[in-house]
Amino acid sequence: MADLVSHPDEVKVVSKRFGRGATNIDRYLELDGYKAVQKALAMQPDAIINEVKNSGLRGRGGAGFSTGMKWSFVPKQSAKPKYVLCNGDESEPGTCKDRLIFEHDPHAVIEGVMIAALAVGALSGYLYIRGEYRYLSIIMQRAIRDAYARGFVGKNIFGSGRNLDIYWHGGAGAYEVGEESALMESLEGKRGIPRIRPPFPAVVGLWGGPTVINNAETLANVPHIILGGAEWYANLGTPKNGGTRLFCLSGNIAKPGVYELPMGYNLKKMLYDVGGGIPNERNLKAVVPGGSSCPCLTANEIDVNMDFDSVAKAGSMLGSGGVVVVDDAQCIVKFALRTMKFYKHESCGWCIPCREGTDWLEKTLTRFHRGGGLKNDIDNMQYLSENMLGRTFCPLGDAAAMPTIAFVKKFRKEFEDHLEGRPCPYEKEGAVDQLPVMT
Amino acid sequence: MKFSDEFEIRFAEMVPHYPIKRSALVPTLLYAQDEVGFLSDAVIAEIAERLDLTELEVRNVISYYSMLTTKPRGKFNVQVCTNLSCMVRGGEQILDHCKKRLGVGNKGTTLDGLFSVEEVECIGACSWAPAAQVNYDFHENLTAEKMDRVLEDYRRKATP
Ligand SMILES: Cc1cc2nc3c(=O)[nH]c(=O)nc-3n(C[C@H](O)[C@H](O)[C@H](O)COP(=O)(O)O)c2cc1C
Numbered sequence A: 001m002a003d004l005v006s007h008p009d010e011v012k013v014v015s016k017r018f019g020r021g022a023t024n025i026d027r028y029l030e031l032d033g034y035k036a037v038q039k040a041l042a043m044q045p046d047a048i049i050n051e052v053k054n055s056g057l058r059g060r061g062g063a064g065f066s067t068g069m070k071w072s073f074v075p076k077q078s079a080k081p082k083y084v085l086c087n088g089d090e091s092e093p094g095t096c097k098d099r100l101i102f103e104h105d106p107h108a109v110i111e112g113v114m115i116a117a118l119a120v121g122a123l124s125g126y127l128y129i130r131g132e133y134r135y136l137s138i139i140m141q142r143a144i145r146d147a148y149a150r151g152f153v154g155k156n157i158f159g160s161g162r163n164l165d166i167y168w169h170g171g172a173g174a175y176e177v178g179e180e181s182a183l184m185e186s187l188e189g190k191r192g193i194p195r196i197r198p199p200f201p202a203v204v205g206l207w208g209g210p211t212v213i214n215n216a217e218t219l220a221n222v223p224h225i226i227l228g229g230a231e232w233y234a235n236l237g238t239p240k241n242g243g244t245r246l247f248c249l250s251g252n253i254a255k256p257g258v259y260e261l262p263m264g265y266n267l268k269k270m271l272y273d274v275g276g277g278i279p280n281e282r283n284l285k286a287v288v289p290g291g292s293s294c295p296c297l298t299a300n301e302i303d304v305n306m307d308f309d310s311v312a313k314a315g316s317m318l319g320s321g322g323v324v325v326v327d328d329a330q331c332i333v334k335f336a337l338r339t340m341k342f343y344k345h346e347s348c349g350w351c352i353p354c355r356e357g358t359d360w361l362e363k364t365l366t367r368f369h370r371g372g373g374l375k376n377d378i379d380n381m382q383y384l385s386e387n388m389l390g391r392t393f394c395p396l397g398d399a400a401a402m403p404t405i406a407f408v409k410k411f412r413k414e415f416e417d418h419l420e421g422r423p424c425p426y427e428k429e430g431a432v433d434q435l436p437v438m439t
Numbered sequence B: 001m002k003f004s005d006e007f008e009i010r011f012a013e014m015v016p017h018y019p020i021k022r023s024a025l026v027p028t029l030l031y032a033q034d035e036v037g038f039l040s041d042a043v044i045a046e047i048a049e050r051l052d053l054t055e056l057e058v059r060n061v062i063s064y065y066s067m068l069t070t071k072p073r074g075k076f077n078v079q080v081c082t083n084l085s086c087m088v089r090g091g092e093q094i095l096d097h098c099k100k101r102l103g104v105g106n107k108g109t110t111l112d113g114l115f116s117v118e119e120v121e122c123i124g125a126c127s128w129a130p131a132a133q134v135n136y137d138f139h140e141n142l143t144a145e146k147m148d149r150v151l152e153d154y155r156r157k158a159t160p
């Protein structure tokens, strides 16, 4: 469905089967499919975990936690069944990569879940796919059925005497459900309200059993690591940031698309060489480097290597791989407002700093953008956001606050330009007559 | 309450996937809604009974998920993304265009019951922005003209 792109700098690992018919199980087998899981079946669980640890694979869902480390937290003995849960809720604005994996290489996700299950001793794995991705859910369901029919999944897999079940599950529209503990609540048939931690999911997760939760891209990398070896994979990236990453280029860029580039690829090069630069004779104003939760970088800050540690050093996050490019025809106040409108809409309402904070910030930004801002509002927005940080029940509160702080700090002048009833300099129609009534 | 055979087969297959029945709730609601058009009182009562839940428990879950609705919508729900990647490429203009063309406001339904329009958050089509979904089908790299053609195709589909 979605168009594929390519660029000579790409290193295709997760995307190597894209566009090659690998949804068909026979074709997948021709393309080295289900070899990794058979190799893993002959390995000790600790050896699998060590291989993944040494590969430097870090979570592609956003936080960038070491995958092998996460798996090692699952207790060896457990009275309750253990589970592997694949997070395919993909809803972070700017992110559209898991979609391509499900569409083009569904069996790789199944294989990744299976290897994770073998590593931690789980007997079942669940694939949670967001409700909007119905066509992908259909592709996944067929892939699972085909894998069962061949005896790759189910009882006595590959004649090994071991059992391992794989199931699909569908969401129904909720960003917050992508948060790992809310994801489990949703899979248990409830509202997606997060759980208090500790206990962490690795110890008490789905239906009370120890649970490994990984992003779909993270899991799709695992078979390649098992086959190619930890060293090969680690060397594709930078120290402590193994492998490649699917970067979703979007926004005001000449060649938007999902590109698989080595970890640590330079952002400036990504925008100008891979993405073809800024179209319409415009200039770059800002980039959101890893999905809407990440503080933006200004045009002067883009000489940064895109791995978790370098982007963190530059004051932002590599996040989910969604690189949103903003040109100088865009109003940052409006951009900040749209960001906040999203978080306000998606806040589950469970804790006050997030529920009230996002609401107030959205209201303030709305008034501000329409020219009714007060001078104090600029500092107040920053103050309010800073006071949300670290004080919410789950990271959604931080995800709303962090980009706001960056917008206000880095583009203060644009906020000032909206003051005293002046119309938004970026919009044609006058702004003052649209002043909202503040209640 | 009667659902299609396809629904029943899927439901029967899905429930044993979980250690507790309730886990099947969210996907079951969405599939039921796809058949009936919305989650009517009868659908809610039926699903509550099948999964050993109270109707209140089911309603409580419905109100959380943005795709689930207890109100009828158009046969074709036109969901236009206006989130960041789409916004900077004209997503809001596409939304306005749809509203004007169909003569409805956000979440409104045309009088003939054919279309409704909804502003939605990111649908995972950011690199192909601006984008919209009509029911479950993606329409990407939209322009006003392309959107018109999309709407026209659906209209034709409905009137054989
Ligand atoms: C509000 C919120 C939304 C999230 N949405 C997603 C998501 O859609 N997909 C995803 O993989 N991770 C998402 N995450 C991160 C998950 O909580 C979790 O860290 C991740 O799935 C772990 O997998 P990884 O270690 O492979 O990245 C979200 C986190 C938060 C706080």
Ligand code: SF4
Residues within 6 Å of the ligand: A176, A194, A346, A347, A348, A349, A350, A351, A352, A354, A355, A392, A393, A394, A395, A396, A397, A398
């Ligand atoms: S931070 Fe927001 S989303 Fe997270 S629990 Fe609190 S209200 Fe819910």
Ligand code: FES
Residues within 6 Å of the ligand: A093, A094, A095, B081, B082, B083, B084, B085, B086, B087, B121, B122, B123, B124, B125, B126, B129, B131
């Ligand atoms: S922002 Fe519109 S699809 Fe992601």
